[in-house]
Amino acid sequence: MSDVSARPATETRAAEPTRLAEYTTLCLGGPAGRIETAASAEEIVQKVQQARLRDDEVLILAGGSNVVVGDAGFPGTVVLVRSRGLRVVAEDADTVTVRVEAGEPWDDLVAATVANGWSGLECLSGIPGSAGATPIQNVGAYGQEVAETITGVQVYDRVEGSLGRVEAADCGFAYRSSIFKYSERWVVLSVDFRLARSPLSGPVRYAELARALGVEPGDAVPLADARAAVLRLRAGKGMVLDAADPDTRSVGSFFTNPVLDGEAYELLRGRAADLGEPPHWPGAGDTVKVSAAWLIDKAGFAKGHPGPEGVAISSKHTLALTNRSGTASTAALIALARDIRDGVHARFGVPLHPEPVLVNCAV
Numbered sequence: 445m446s447d448v449s450a451r452p453a454t455e456t457r458a459a460e461p462t463r464l465a466e467y468t469t470l471c472l473g474g475p476a477g478r479i480e481t482a483a484s485a486e487e488i489v490q491k492v493q494q495a496r497l498r499d500d501e502v503l504i505l506a507g508g509s510n511v512v513v514g515d516a517g518f519p520g521t522v523v524l525v526r527s528r529g530l531r532v533v534a535e536d537a538d539t540v541t542v543r544v545e546a547g548e549p550w551d552d553l554v555a556a557t558v559a560n561g562w563s564g565l566e567c568l569s570g571i572p573g574s575a576g577a578t579p580i581q582n583v584g585a586y587g588q589e590v591a592e593t594i595t596g597v598q599v600y601d602r603v604e605g606s607l608g609r610v611e612a613a614d615c616g617f618a619y620r621s622s623i624f625k626y627s628e629r630w631v632v633l634s635v636d637f638r639l640a641r642s643p644l645s646g647p648v649r650y651a652e653l654a655r656a657l658g659v660e661p662g663d664a665v666p667l668a669d670a671r672a673a674v675l676r677l678r679a680g681k682g683m684v685l686d687a688a689d690p691d692t693r694s695v696g697s698f699f700t701n702p703v704l705d706g707e708a709y710e711l712l713r714g715r716a717a718d719l720g721e722p723p724h725w726p727g728a729g730d731t732v733k734v735s736a737a738w739l740i741d742k743a744g745f746a747k748g749h750p751g752p753e754g755v756a757i758s759s760k761h762t763l764a765l766t767n768r769s770g771t772a773s774t775a776a777l778i779a780l781a782r783d784i785r786d787g788v789h790a791r792f793g794v795p796l797h798p799e800p801v802l803v804n805c806a807v
């Protein structure tokens with residue numbers, strides 16, 4: 445992978461009606477007012493400041509793998525984050541802290557950590573996009589999330605017009621969320637990850653991954669084995685980008701798993717009494733996290749379920765909505781998302797919320 449872009453074009457363009465579909469993994473999104481490519485932290489700050497002087501709205505875009513851009517596009521300046529590189533900024537006998545530029549392709553970073561014997565990111569193999577976007581929604585998969593290894597984030601504060609650092613404790617990390625998501629304030633310039641010097645993964649927490657590795661949950665495995673197993677599992681679900689596979693023309697999971705309090709979960713159990721116990725996990729505090737994929741499937745939206753203009757639920761994963769035809773509009777994808785949300789609510793009384801960032805559109 446040469447950079448994080450969903451599509452190869454990365455040159456600076458001014459005042460051209462380039463469609464943002466060229467820069468998103470959904471291949472959706474109308475024209476941008478202006479597109480600027482930033483190849484370093486300094487350039488990112490410069491492009492954002494210049495846009496401000498023009499009184500332009502700014503959209504920071506990296507791999508475009510977690511955004512749904514409306515058909516009207518984005519009238520302001522889109523700053524494409526293409527900064528690269530990583531370096532060790534602290535180390536001791538047991539750990540190493542790497543500072544990673546925002547535009548570094550995420551999976552290149554994970555591969556490098558595995559090759560170096562640095563443990564902590566291996567279960568996040570195969571996730572598309574950039575390192576700088578991982579704190580935005582506290583990226584997670586297969587029992588790991590970046591909140592466990594991020595120590596701090598170097599930022600440009602658009603409100604104060606200054607450079608700074610947000611320590612991990614102040615990032616507001618939660619399930620698929622942080623202070624950075626939907627923020628008009630923060631631009632992530634680089635991220636620090638503290639990783640263990642170990643040839644072994646952390647304890648494998650995800651039952652499906654443990655089964656795939658032939659170990660018990662809680663066991664550790666060689667880093668390369670964990671990475672290979674995660675990549676295999678993800679590929680089988682269309683969760684690794686593959687230009688030849690229309691099931692991957694998506695943003696990954698379109699909805700987050702609903703987090704319910706005890707009362708809401710009992711209501712769901714009542715409504716699902718004919719279906720058995722809904723798959724669920726303990727959430728933060730007294731909450732319960734319920735499988736959105738299960739709710740969607742049981743509400744009548746199976747894998748492959750079609751929407752207008754050739755959009756469809758992925759044939760490999762109920763949570764991924766895809767621009768299968770490659771020629772659909774954002775409106776069509778949103779129409780499918782609304783059908784699913786309303787259908788799940790009518791059947792189970794549980795609200796679903798979109799996981800990606802919606803730009804000039806709404807579900």
Ligand SMILES: Cc1cc2nc3c(=O)[nH]c(=O)nc-3n(C[C@H](O)[C@H](O)[C@H](O)COP(=O)(O)OP(=O)(O)OC[C@H]3O[C@@H](n4cnc5c(N)ncnc54)[C@H](O)[C@@H]3O)c2cc1C
Pocket residue numbers: 448469503504505506507508509510511525546571572573574575576577578580581582583584585626630631632633682683684685692694695696697801
């Ligand atoms: C096939 C597939 C599988 C996926 N699987 C997973 C998964 O398992 N787990 C998971 O958590 N996610 C998953 N995702 C979602 C996505 O890959 C991640 O959220 C990823 O971190 C997004 O990175 P990006 O560079 O593409 O961000 P973009 O889509 O470019 O941006 C996403 C949001 O972050 C903001 N942003 C990006 N970079 C910066 C920056 N430097 N500073 C400030 N704001 C910024 C953007 O403005 C936007 O609001 C998947 C997506 C796809 C397509």
